[in-house]
Amino acid sequence: xxxxxxxxxxxxxxxxxxxxxxxxxxxxxxxxxxxxxxxxxxxxxxxxxxxxxxxxxxxxxxxxxxxxxxxxxxxxxxxxxxxxxxxxxxxxxxxxxxxxxxxxxxxxxxxxxxxxxxxxxxxxxxxxxxxxxxxxxxxxxxxxxxxxxxxxxxxxxxxxxxxxxxxxxxxxxxxxxxxxxxxxxxxxxxxxxxxxxxxxxxxxxxxxxxxxxxxxxxxxxxxxxxxxxxxxxxxxxxxxxxxxxxxxxxxxxx
Amino acid sequence: xxxxxxxxxxxxxxxxxxxxxxxxxxxxxxxxxxxxxxxxxxxxxxxxxxxxxxxxxxxxxxxxxxxxxxxxxxxxxxxxxxxxxxxxxxxxxxxxxxxxxxxxxxxxxxxxxxxxxxxxxxxxxxxxxxxxxxxxxxxxxx
Numbered sequence: 001x002x003x004x005x006x007x008x009x010x011x012x013x014x015x016x017x018x019x020x021x022x023x024x025x026x027x028x029x030x031x032x033x034x035x036x037x038x039x040x041x042x043x044x045x046x047x048x049x050x051x052x053x054x055x056x057x058x059x060x061x062x063x064x065x066x067x068x069x070x071x072x073x074x075x076x077x078x079x080x081x082x083x084x085x086x087x088x089x090x091x092x093x094x095x096x097x098x099x100x101x102x103x104x105x106x107x108x109x110x111x112x113x114x115x116x117x118x119x120x121x122x123x124x125x126x127x128x129x130x131x132x133x134x135x136x137x138x139x140x141x142x143x144x145x146x147x148x149x150x151x152x153x154x155x156x157x158x159x160x161x162x163x164x165x166x167x168x169x170x171x172x173x174x175x176x177x178x179x180x181x182x183x184x185x186x187x188x189x190x191x192x193x194x195x196x197x198x199x200x201x202x203x204x205x206x207x208x209x210x211x212x213x214x215x216x217x218x219x220x221x222x223x224x225x226x227x228x229x230x231x232x233x234x235x236x237x238x239x240x241x242x243x244x245x246x247x248x249x250x251x252x253x254x
Numbered sequence: 255x256x257x258x259x260x261x262x263x264x265x266x267x268x269x270x271x272x273x274x275x276x277x278x279x280x281x282x283x284x285x286x287x288x289x290x291x292x293x294x295x296x297x298x299x300x301x302x303x304x305x306x307x308x309x310x311x312x313x314x315x316x317x318x319x320x321x322x323x324x325x326x327x328x329x330x331x332x333x334x335x336x337x338x339x340x341x342x343x344x345x346x347x348x349x350x351x352x353x354x355x356x357x358x359x360x361x362x363x364x365x366x367x368x369x370x371x372x373x374x375x376x377x378x379x380x381x382x383x384x385x386x387x388x389x390x391x392x393x394x395x396x
Contacts, residue, residue: 130319130386190308191321191389222388225323226349226363229306236306 008105008112015055019081026208027086027115029106031165032093032235034247035187036228037123038166041197041204042089044217046080049210051087055079057106061098085208086115091231093238094165103168107176118173118180119207120166121200123187124157125247132186135196137203141181142174149181152206157184159251163244181207189244190236192228194221301348305341305366309373316373320390322366324349330390332383339370339392 030042056075138157173180187196198214351358
């Protein structure tokens with residue numbers, strides 16, 4: 001079942017088959033965070049594009065978890081791929097210490113595999129989300145202002161604070177000089193938000209040049225919210241440990 | 255002799271009280287430094303589920319948001335009793351969980367129920383309820 005395995009730091013990267021990439025290749029990451037926008041969007045993307053599960057990540061840092069999918073044993077963090085796309089997806093929530101160890105290793109893995117760009121998909125809490133008619137997707141990039149993202153309809157996130165795995169991803173990618181963008185769509189903080197995930201995916205599809213019909217996601221939105229309830233509850237419990245409330249704060253220095 | 259014994263027992267009692275105070279103080283210090291693990295509850299999977307909710311204090315009012323996806327229109331019932339809010343709502347139709355995993359065969363989710371402890375006792379004339387996009391917003395003015 002295993003084709004190869006490699007340790008990077010305290011993380012074991014397992015591959016189930018030989019897989020390569022065509023240039024330019026993009027790695028998309030989805031972790032549980034604000035409104036579960038990342039995991040809802042990335043999970044839908046994997047299903048919609050019928051991506052192959054090619055590997056996974058395990059670590060002594062993680063709880064003793066085995067994921068079983070259609071009777072096959074999988075790893076807590078899952079890796080999917082097609083020719084120009086790679087996906088790293090997990091429904092595990094991490095302590096700040098585990099995130100701090102894991103994210104640099106994911107950036108290293110992206111470099112080793114030859115990805116040209118990393119994109120993180122997530123939400124940013126909107127205080128009056130219930131009454132919002134139009135949701136905006138912002139971006140923060142390791143490159144600053146990026147025309148490709150602007151053309152995709154995303155607006156640069158000018159001032160504010162990011163807390164959590166995507167903040168670490170940006171800092172680490174900048175340090176290791178791999179172009180990385182995080183898409184932040186306005187969403188609920190503590191409720192699963194498939195509508196925000198659909199808006200974020202629409203921007204993402206324009207950036208990577210792959211058409212993604214989000215109609216199915218919007219149709220299933222209510223059922224996704226119901227199914228994601230327990231994951232959202234677990235994720236919300238980590239927010240206070242991360243100091244996530246700081247994201248709501250109005251910045252003093254601009 | 256009797257005076258001597260009285261004095262002895264009085265002193266002994268005083269020593270014992272001091273000792274008891276010292277022991278209690280030490281025990282309290284020990285407990286203060288112990289990190290009691292957060293109570294973790296296994297999620298209940300049955301015909302009734304507890305919805306996600308969040309409570310925000312906005313100064314002059316508290317606002318409670320309750321996420322009720324797939325709720326049947328007209329079935330949301332909110333009741334207050336002292337400082338507890340009870341919420342009940344039916345799903346549009348029962349959801350069979352065995353479609354997700356065989357482990358849940360025979361489990362059909364039909365309704366939401368929750369009892370939420372409030373930081374203050376709500377007054378009917380100072381409470382507003384509205385529903386939007388499957389989220390119930392309850393505003394209780396202080």
